[in-house]
Amino acid sequence: xxxxxxxxxxxxxxxxxxxxxxxxxxxxxxxxxxxxxxxxxxxxxxxxxxxxxxxxxxxxxxxxxxxxxxxxxxxxxxxxxxxxxxxxxxxxxxxxxxxxxxxxxxxxxxxxxxxxxxxxxxxxxxxxxxxxxxxxxxxxxxxxxxxxxxxxxxxxxxxxxxxxxxxxxxxxxxxxxxxxxxxxxxxxxxxxxxxxxxxxxxxxxxxxxxxxxxxxxxxxxxxxxxxxxxxxxxxxxxxxxxxxxxxxxxxxxxxxxxxxxxxxxxxxxxxxxx
Numbered sequence: 001x002x003x004x005x006x007x008x009x010x011x012x013x014x015x016x017x018x019x020x021x022x023x024x025x026x027x028x029x030x031x032x033x034x035x036x037x038x039x040x041x042x043x044x045x046x047x048x049x050x051x052x053x054x055x056x057x058x059x060x061x062x063x064x065x066x067x068x069x070x071x072x073x074x075x076x077x078x079x080x081x082x083x084x085x086x087x088x089x090x091x092x093x094x095x096x097x098x099x100x101x102x103x104x105x106x107x108x109x110x111x112x113x114x115x116x117x118x119x120x121x122x123x124x125x126x127x128x129x130x131x132x133x134x135x136x137x138x139x140x141x142x143x144x145x146x147x148x149x150x151x152x153x154x155x156x157x158x159x160x161x162x163x164x165x166x167x168x169x170x171x172x173x174x175x176x177x178x179x180x181x182x183x184x185x186x187x188x189x190x191x192x193x194x195x196x197x198x199x200x201x202x203x204x205x206x207x208x209x210x211x212x213x214x215x216x217x218x219x220x221x222x223x224x225x226x227x228x229x230x231x232x233x234x235x236x237x238x239x240x241x242x243x244x245x246x247x248x249x250x251x252x253x254x255x256x257x258x259x260x261x262x263x264x265x266x267x268x269x270x271x272x273x274x
Contacts, residue, residue, distance in 0.1 A: 062253040063124035064209060070122035071115055071214055073246040073258050074170045076223045081172060085110050086266075089219045097272045099216045101208045106179045108215060113172035115210055119192040121170060123154040126250040129194065154191065155248075163189025220269055226260040 032052070036043050075082040088111065092104045099105065128151040135146050144150060159167040164174065193200040200206070217223075246258040 064206065064213075066122060066124040066248065066254045066256050067115070067119060067210060068213055069256055069258055070246055071118040071210075072217065072223050072261060074118055074121070075114065075218070076225050076261050078170055081110075081114060081170075082218070082223065085114055086218050086222075089215045093215070093219060096216060096220060096269070099212060099219060101212060105211055105215060108211070109177045109179060110172070111211060111215060111218075112179060113175045113177060115214065116175040116190075117170060117172040120158045120164070120190055121168075122246060122248060122254075122256075123158055123192060124254050125192070125194075126153070126155050126248055126254045128153045129198065157189050157191070160189055217263075219266075220271075221263040221265050223261050223263050226262045 032044055032049050034043075075085065085108075088108050089099070092107055093099050130149040130151040133144060133146050133148050133150060137144050137150075139150065157163070161167050193203045193206075246256070248254040248256055
């Protein structure tokens, strides 16, 4: 873990150094380097930006990877939804390189439904977000004294029958057919990016990255479960696993163990470098 931390520290420092040589580039981090507080007129220190870079690169990479893999896994199982999303993407884009954030990608509402449902079923944040109580509170009829830590696991909440009918079933229709990553229709219980002051600051960035990556993948290829898959290493708990389930292990974010997928390129597709 210490070696990994040093790696991201070095990566962040090199990125900042590179950006300082050309501030004309319209990069996200260039904006941070150039930003000034309207009251104090002070900018972010290199130390502040380095910490943010390290956090976004490390945490964002894990959560993005889990969600992309989860979405492709569920689409490989539900061919009807895969074909529907693929048709939607291909109706909006005629070329791979045209798939970028904007009006056309926002119109791919079925893609948003599928991503939302994948986020619900396979929460990329498995760790319980504990909060220290500053006063006595009543929770579900029980007194919890000040000084105790309380929390709700995203995975448990997203798969609760109190909030979702048939909670373990993949059904993107439970989410509205609208733009963006939205809460489901009906009662709450869906908070993949958390809430309040602790909400993910990069939600909009994540949404854009997820939709572009998945739209390009689905535009380019069909996906299915590989013909041969080995049982998950999580099978040590005594449960039977046929090698086709997508499983997660808590490491605050999530460590994934899923089946191998196969991709078959669609006919008449072309990549920019070909």
